[in-house]
Amino acid sequence: MKNIRCLLTEEEIAEAVARLGKQLTQEYSGRELTILGVLTGSIVLVTDLMRRIEVPHQLGLVQASSYRGKTTEAGELRINLDFLPEIRGRDVLLVDDIFDTGQTLSRISEQLELFEPKRIRSAVLLWKKSRTQVDLVPDHYCFDIPDEFVVGYGLDYNGEYRNLPYIGVIENQVS
Ligand code: 5GP
Ligand code: MG
Numbered sequence: 426m427k428n429i430r431c432l433l434t435e436e437e438i439a440e441a442v443a444r445l446g447k448q449l450t451q452e453y454s455g456r457e458l459t460i461l462g463v464l465t466g467s468i469v470l471v472t473d474l475m476r477r478i479e480v481p482h483q484l485g486l487v488q489a490s491s492y493r494g495k496t497t498e499a500g501e502l503r504i505n506l507d508f509l510p511e512i513r514g515r516d517v518l519l520v521d522d523i524f525d526t527g528q529t530l531s532r533i534s535e536q537l538e539l540f541e542p543k544r545i546r547s548a549v550l551l552w553k554k555s556r557t558q559v560d561l562v563p564d565h566y567c568f569d570i571p572d573e574f575v576v577g578y579g580l581d582y583n584g585e586y587r588n589l590p591y592i593g594v595i596e597n598q599v600s
């Protein structure tokens with residue numbers, strides 16, 4: 426079994442998500458909002474956040490994977506827009522678990538522009554500010570975290586740990 430050091434508790438995350446939901450409720454009131462969750466890491470955040478946004482909105486999902494396997498290094502980024510709903514003329518809010526280098530959200534935004542939405546903005550739970558490699562910054566984020574590989578609340582290591590209710594760092598192997 427692996428030992429996991431807690432970085433953000435369930436309560437801290439719930440508070441931050443509620444606060445973000447309030448801000449987004451104001452920002453999108455009277456607008457035609459489509460939330461687009463980035464699979465797979467955003468699923469926990471998306472389902473919590475959408476219930477805190479008190480304006481009518483549509484939900485869609487896009488898939489992005491940068492192959493990691495058992496490493497924590499990103500590989501080639503693949504984007505799948507097969508399940509993209511109609512976003513022409515709509516306000517799109519891209520929601521992802523973490524903004525690391527920023528390549529994922531920047532590349533997805535570029536591709537979404539071709540579908541002529543009214544505006545694209547983004548919201549993430551975590552931002553590793555020191556790692557940003559693109560011009561884009563997230564429009565909303567809950568926590569700025571250090572450059573450590575984190576798991577939980579949707580984030581995985583080798584496909585596992587997404588179910589942890591908190592965000593943590595995998596420490597040492599304990600037998
Ligand atoms: P970016 O394209 O911004 O470099 O990376 C974004 C994607 O890489 C995230 O959606 C997430 O899937 C993955 N990622 C980046 N940092 C971490 C991390 O610390 N832990 C986990 N589990 N995934 C990460
Ligand atoms: Mg991801």
Ligand code: MG
Binds near residue numbers: 466493
């Ligand atoms: Mg992953």
